[in-house]
Ligand SMILES: Nc1ncnc2c1ncn2[C@@H]1O[C@H](COP(=O)(O)OP(=O)(O)OP(=O)(O)O)[C@@H](O)[C@H]1O
């Protein structure tokens with residue numbers, strides 16, 4: 001598949017008559033799994049997007065390390081995208097030689113698309129640490145945050161910082177979100193997928209079956225390259 005200068009795969013990004021809003025799901029994707037893809041697919045319709053960008057992090061800011069290399073993780077994301085036209089892989093973070101800060105990525109995208117609204121999609125676990133992210137206030141000047149529910153991370157258990165963040169930035173519905181270019185947080189409808197990359201890595205290591213947890217081509221790649229053993 002062709003890659004454009006921005007590092008994005010060569011699929012069409014904007015369909016005439018459809019929204020030009022940009023949706024991005026960033027992740028370590030070590031490996032990408034159905035807990036990423038299933039809620040992401042449901043979000044498309046809800047947000048009125050025609051596609052979603054999957055952005056593999058080369059050097060994830062808050063993780064001690066990764067098991068698969070950045071190239072292998074990106075390759076698995078690309079395999080997942082080949083299966084579904086609504087997902088596009090953007091490899092720009094792999095091209096930077098530094099920590100994959102979301103702010104840097106958003107600044108680049110905003111420069112390329114100054115008038116487009118950006119929805120940055122995260123899971124509830126990421127929301128709970130968002131106020132520890134690099135220059136998080138500045139991130140909120142560039143995008144809206146769209147938060148997926150995630151088993152094990154309940155609203156009732158949210159840290160005080162997150163509670164205060166939501167008090168200032170949360171909106172109740174997509175119509176309200178679309179009144180602003182950036183700065184809001186919205187909680188997506190309940191979509192519970194009790195799947196994590198950690199769980200998959202552990203299951204693969206102990207020889208257990210994972211085929212119900214990730215796309216078949218991704219599992220085939222893992223086997224072919226003997227990852228997570
Ligand atoms: N099952 C899930 N439901 C909702 N969001 C998820 C789920 N799994 C991951 N996410 C979100 O997707 C983004 C990327 O996650 P990441 O690639 O770190 O996967 P992970 O399963 O959390 O990995 P690990 O277990 O290695 O920490 C994060 O914002 C995370 O919150």
Ligand SMILES: O=C(O)c1ccc[n+]([C@@H]2O[C@H](COP(=O)([O-])O)[C@@H](O)[C@H]2O)c1
Nearest residue numbers: 026027028057060061062101102133134
């Ligand atoms: O910019 C930051 O400080 C920052 C801190 C933690 C996570 N992120 C981004 O959030 C996304 C999910 O991260 P992770 O570690 O849960 O895979 C991914 O795109 C990361 O680059 C970004």
